[in-house]
Structure formats: structure tokens, C-alpha cells
Amino acid sequence: MLSMHLAALTDGLPDGVDDASALVDGFDDALTHGLGRLGEPQAAALEALAAALSAAPLGPAIAEAAAKAGSGSPSEDGLGLLAAGRAALLGAVHDALLGRFDTAAGRVRAAWDEPAPEPPGGTNLLAGARSWLHEVAVTGWRGVGHDLVSAVDPTVEALLADPGSRRIAALMDGLAAELRASSPVATMARVPARRWGDLWSRPMLLTWQDGASGGRAEPVSGRLLPLGVDVHEHPTAVQIQVHGVLESGEGKRLVRASVSAGKVDTIVGPAIWRLLDDFPVLLAALAGQRAVEIDGMPLLPGGDLLWSEDAADLGESADPFATARLQLDEATAPPVPPLERHPVRIAEPVLLEGYRVDGGDLVLDDHRLRIETGNLPGSGPLTPELVRASSTCVGLVRWDAAGWSLRPLAVQAVVKKKPVTAHGGEWALGPTDPKIVKAQAKSGDAVAVLRERAGRLLRK
Amino acid sequence: MSNEDADDLAWERSAVVRVTPSAKARKLAKVPFVEMADGRLQGVVSSGSDIARVYVSSIAAETHAFSCSTNNNRPCGGLTGGYMCKHLQSLVAEAVLQYGNERVGQFLGIEGDDLNAGLRDGSKESAPAAVVFNRFLRHLAYLELPARNAPVPEMQWFPAGAVG
Numbered sequence: 012m013l014s015m016h017l018a019a020l021t022d023g024l025p026d027g028v029d030d031a032s033a034l035v036d037g038f039d040d041a042l043t044h045g046l047g048r049l050g051e052p053q054a055a056a057l058e059a060l061a062a063a064l065s066a067a068p069l070g071p072a073i074a075e076a077a078a079k080a081g082s083g084s085p086s087e088d089g090l091g092l093l094a095a096g097r098a099a100l101l102g103a104v105h106d107a108l109l110g111r112f113d114t115a116a117g118r119v120r121a122a123w124d125e126p127a128p129e130p131p132g133g134t135n136l137l138a139g140a141r142s143w144l145h146e147v148a149v150t151g152w153r154g155v156g157h158d159l160v161s162a163v164d165p166t167v168e169a170l171l172a173d174p175g176s177r178r179i180a181a182l183m184d185g186l187a188a189e190l191r192a193s194s195p196v197a198t199m200a201r202v203p204a205r206r207w208g209d210l211w212s213r214p215m216l217l218t219w220q221d222g223a224s225g226g227r228a229e230p231v232s233g234r235l236l237p238l239g240v241d242v243h244e245h246p247t248a249v250q251i252q253v254h255g256v257l258e259s260g261e262g263k264r265l266v267r268a269s270v271s272a273g274k275v276d277t278i279v280g281p282a283i284w285r286l287l288d289d290f291p292v293l294l295a296a297l298a299g300q301r302a303v304e305i306d307g308m309p310l311l312p313g314g315d316l317l318w319s320e321d322a323a324d325l326g327e328s329a330d331p332f333a334t335a336r337l338q339l340d341e342a343t344a345p346p347v348p349p350l351e352r353h354p355v356r357i358a359e360p361v362l363l364e365g366y367r368v369d370g371g372d373l374v375l376d377d378h379r380l381r382i383e384t385g386n387l388p389g390s391g392p393l394t395p396e397l398v399r400a401s402s403t404c405v406g407l408v409r410w411d412a413a414g415w416s417l418r419p420l421a422v423q424a425v426v427k428k429k430p431v432t433a434h435g436g437e438w439a440l441g442p443t444d445p446k447i448v449k450a451q452a453k454s455g456d457a458v459a460v461l462r463e464r465a466g467r468l469l470r471k
Numbered sequence: 472m473s474n475e476d477a478d479d480l481a482w483e484r485s486a487v488v489r490v491t492p493s494a495k496a497r498k499l500a501k502v503p504f505v506e507m508a509d510g511r512l513q514g515v516v517s518s519g520s521d522i523a524r525v526y527v528s529s530i531a532a533e534t535h536a537f538s539c540s541t542n543n544n545r546p547c548g549g550l551t552g553g554y555m556c557k558h559l560q561s562l563v564a565e566a567v568l569q570y571g572n573e574r575v576g577q578f579l580g581i582e583g584d585d586l587n588a589g590l591r592d593g594s595k596e597s598a599p600a601a602v603v604f605n606r607f608l609r610h611l612a613y614l615e616l617p618a619r620n621a622p623v624p625e626m627q628w629f630p631a632g633a634v635g
């Protein structure tokens with residue numbers, strides 16, 4: 012990404028983004044308040060959301076749901092429609108922002124030509140989730156306390172045990188953990204209204220859609236050149252998302268490979284990699300900056316490889332900075348599956364070079380991009396100091412209320428006059444920094460300790 | 472609008488913000504499980520002598536009433552008189568490592584930094600160990616979930632370091 016690309020990216024917001032965000036804010040305020048006791052302004056906000064969607068196929072149904080919710084008696088189906096309306100607005104915001112990025116960065120993106128995934132029939136488990144989400148919405152975040160949070164435990168436990176429900180399970184468990192730690196929410200100085208609105212409406216939609224795949228997978232073969240790894244975690248789940256370029260007979264494509272596992276809150280920092288030891292080739296590629304030879308691995312139309320160790324062989328050295336320099340501009344980006352369209356989904360790999368860091372911003376000529384130094388994962392060697400001293404970065408361009416930002420995946424810096432390179436996935440097979448090795452030795456192997464207990468207590 | 476109000480507004484309108492501080496790494500061999508839930512600081516403490524035995528220890532918020540027994544509900548021999556046994560002392564010490572002194576103090580309703588002094592007003596009570604022990608088993612069950620190779624797009628709301 013050159014300074015002119017950065018200038019085009021950050022030159023004001025695309026049309027309609029502010030308006031759509033304001034409508035979502037209105038909905039989120041109603042959810043904070045509680046749909047069972049809406050005041051005049053909140054009811055009006057729901058009507059405004061419905062009015063904005065009047066031309067959509069679900070428009071009339073959403074308007075009816077908004078009216079019913081406004082009168083204090085929202086039904087479960089009605090809440091599903093309102094969640095769909097909110098998601099449609101954020102989907103449009105996503106499209107506008109991603110379109111802006113693609114234009115600014117000159118990224119070519121394939122079109123989505125799959126049919127929208129078929130929603131499978133809801134199970135009893137999903138009905139349980141829906142009824143809890145309904146109760147939460149009627150109560151409002153401000154009314155949430157320990158009892159309401161604990162009430163979801165059996166549902167989450169059952170969802171976790173069902174492999175087809177892992178998406179909604181991981182999401183609702185993450186939401187429940189935040190609510191539990193914040194209970195009683197009435198005592199919170201401020202409520203993360205947009206975030207919890209998101210974490211409420213996505214599972215609401217998933218109670219109708221979970222298990223739907225992101226389209227039909229096709230086997231692909233070729234060479235995967237990793238660019239870096241993005242780590243996602245909450246107290247009881249971890250996911251690593253590897254971004255890379257896949258070279259195959261059909262040219263160069265941007266792809267991602269995501270693997271996840273259950274965890275507990277005491278497994279943090281470099282210990283998380285141990286939870287993913289079912290994927291030794293993937294971890295070795297990250298730890299050693301190596302390519303992976305792929306043979307017949309399924310690829311979803313949204314650019315997600317369904318990682319299979321049997322279809323993967325560790326390849327030669329492949330420097331992510333070289334990949335970013337030589338391959339990124341030529342690679343075609345995948346389309347975003349319709350059900351995943353949301354600004355939080357935007358995570359576009361880019362290379363930035365020759366910048367300086369000023370305060371929290373990366374500065375290239377006169378153009379600025381906020382660089383995320385406050386939330387670097389503890390699972391890798393990237394530190395705020397290193398990022399501030401860097402002048403080259405492979406990272407993900409992201410968007411949130413504060414605007415565009417860059418999440419670093421790997422940096423090249425000069426520290427004490429010596430060049431230093433650090434990749435977020437460098438410790439995937441264990442930390443290489445002696446200080447971290449020592450700290451880990453001192454605290455012991457958390458994963459091994461807990462697995463040993465689990466083996467003894469759960470399988471006797 | 473002041474800067475602080477503007478910050479609050481951006482925070483309220485952000486999809487990714489830190490709601491709860493993440494737990495700190497600690498040695499798990501002695502106290503494999505600690506939580507602040509159901510109005511109690513509670514957890515599981517390994518027996519020093521018998522690898523197959525664990526103690527379930529808990530302290531109630533506000534009243535500071537404490538209990539300790541084996542997972543089979545045998546009373547802890549160390550819990551004599553009005554004093555906390557070594558399991559309860561370990562539970563508090565490890566909770567402080569995991570959550571920080573401030574959060575533990577707030578949860579238990581203790582004013583000031585000295586948790587041990589703040590807990591002196593509690594007395595012994597008997598609490599069933601089974602509930603806490605089952606929560607420990609549920610906690611361990613997360614590690615038995617099979618790893619998954621299909622994307623969980625919802626985890627985008629939980630970037631490492633930002634939340635969790």
C-alpha cells in the first residue's frame with residue numbers, strides 16, 4: 012500500500028455509512044433499554060430502522076415486527092426479523108467500506124456467485140438459544156444480572172457438545188462471559204452497546220442459520236504462501252486465522268485458513284498454540300515462515316481453506332515480506348459470503364513500507380492510519396515498542412467506530428541500531444525468546460496440567 | 472462535547488472493545504481452578520499428599536463465610552476453629568494472581584488492599600462441594616472439545632489482546 016492508496020482509503024467515509032450507523036445505534040439503544048419497556052425515542056428508533064428497509068423484501072415484515080416491539084410485546088420471530096434488519100444495514104456498511112478499500116488499494120475481488128446458503132431447520136437446542144436471546148432483549152442490557160446470565164449455561168453446554176453448533180456456541184459463550192463479568196450491568200458506567208448488539212443479533216440470526224456452510228467447497232492444489240496469522244480468543248475459545256496467497260493453476264488468490272479449539276481462561280499467551288497441536292504442518296509453516304504444498308484441500312467460495320493436514324506438506328522457506336511485496340498486488344481477493352457481511356469481518360492483508368510511527372498512527376507522507384498497538388496478542392513476539400520502531404509491516408486493514416486501522420501481523424524494525432524482524436506466528440511451536448521461555452518454565456505447562464486432570468477426571 | 476464524552480461515545484459504538492480484563496498466566500498445579508461466580512470466590516485445590524484427591528474451597532462475597540471439603544464432601548481437616556485452612560489461603564493467593572488484587576477485593580466486598588485482613592470477619596459454614604466440582608469438570612471439558620478446521624467468522628469479534 013503506497014501513500015496514495017492510504018490517502019484514497021482515509022478520504023472521508025463512503026456515502027450512507029454514517030446514516031446506517033446511526034440507525035443501528037438507535038436499535039442498540041433500544042436493546043440497552045430493554046424491548047419490554049421501550050420509551051418513545053427507542054420505539055421511534057425501531058420504526059426508523061424499519062423505514063430505512065421498507066424497500067427490502069423483508070421490509071413489511073420488519074415494519075410489523077418494529078411496531079409490535081414498540082408496543083412492548085416483541086415475539087421471537089419478530090426479534091429475528093429486527094436482527095435481520097440490523098444485519099442488513101451493517102451488511103451495507105460493510106459493502107461500502109470494503110468497496111472503498113478495494114478501490115483505494117487496487118484490489119481485485121471475485122464476485123459471489125454461489126446461491127445464498129440454505130438455512131437448515133432449527134433444532135431444539137437452537138430454540139433454547141433463541142428463547143434466552145428473546146428474554147435478554149426484553150430485559151435489556153441494563154437489566155441483566157447473574158441469574159439471567161446463568162440461565163444460558165445449560166444451552167451453551169449443549170450447543171458446545173454439538174459439532175454442528177460450534178459457531179453459535181462459541182459466540183454465546185463469549186457473550187455470556189462478558190455479561191457475567193459485568194453483572195449486574197446496571198452498575199456499569201457505560202454499556203458496550205454496539206458490541207453487545209452485534210453479539211446478540213448474530214446468534215439470533217444463527218438460530219435460524221447455524222450449520223449453513225459458506226457455500227460449496229472445491230478441492231484446490233498449489234502452493235500456499237502465508238502472510239501472517241491473526242489470533243482470536245475469548246476465555247473459552249481460540250482461533251488462528253492464517254492469511255496467505257495460494258498459487259495454483261488458476262492464478263493467485265488470497266485465502267485464509269482458520270483452525271480453532273476450546274480453551275479456558277487460564278490458558279493465555281504463548282500457551283494457546285499447544286491447543287492446536289492437531290495441526291503440526293500449519294504451525295510449522297508459521298513458526299518457520301515456510302510455504303505449504305497443498306494437494307486437494309477443500310476451499311470455500313469465501314476464500315476459506317478447510318484445513319486438512321493430510322492435504323498439506325511443509326514446503327520451502329517463504330518470507331512473508333517477500334510474498335507481500337511480490338504476490339499481494341496480483342492476488343485476487345475472495346468475495347464475502349452474504350451471511351458474514353459485517354464491518355468486523357473486514358481484515359485485508361496489506362504491506363506498508365517506509366513509514367514512521369507518530370503517537371498511535373502510522374504516517375506515510377502526510378497520510379495517517381491508526382496502528383493497533385494496544386491489543387497485540389501475547390502469543391507472539393510483537394510488542395508496542397517493536398511496532399513503534401518499525402518501518403515495514405504486513406498487517407490487516409480493519410475498520411471500527413474510530414475509523415480505519417492496521418493490525419500488525421509482522422514487522423521489520425531497527426532496535427538499538429540492529430535490524431529486527433518479528434512475525435506473530437513465530438512461537439507456534441514454542442517461544443524462541445529466552446525471557447518468555449523462562450517465564451513459561453516458571454509457570455509450568457498449563458495445557459499439560461489441565462489435560463492431565465481432564466484425562467483423570469473426565470475419562471475414568 | 473468533552474473529549475471524555477467523545478471517547479465514551481466511540482467506545483459504545485465500537486464492535487471490538489475490551490469489556491473484561493484477561494486472566495493472567497499462573498502456575499496451575501496447586502490450584503487448577505478458580506472462579507468468581509454465583510456470589511462466591513470458589514475453586515479446586517490439589518491435595519498436597521494424595522494426587523487423586525482434591526479440595527473444593529469457597530468464600531462467599533460480602534459475608535466472607537468460608538468452606539472447604541473434599542470433592543466427596545468430607546470436611547477438610549485443616550479447617551479448625553475460625554481460621555482458613557491452607558487450601559483457602561492458596562485459593563485467595565491464586566485468585567489474586569489470576570484476576571489481580573483489585574478485582575478480587577471488589578468481588579468479595581473488601582475495602583482496602585489487604586484481602587487477608589478483610590476476610591477475617593468470615594466464619595466457617597458448610598457448602599456443598601458438588602456444584603463447584605461440577606463446574607470444574609465443565610471447565611476441563613473445554614479442553615476435550617475436538618479442534619475444528621472450519622472458520623468461525625464470529626471470532627472476529629474477539630481479537631486476541633483486545634477482549635477475553
Ligand SMILES: [Zn+2]
Nearest residue numbers: 539547556558
Ligand atoms: Zn481445606
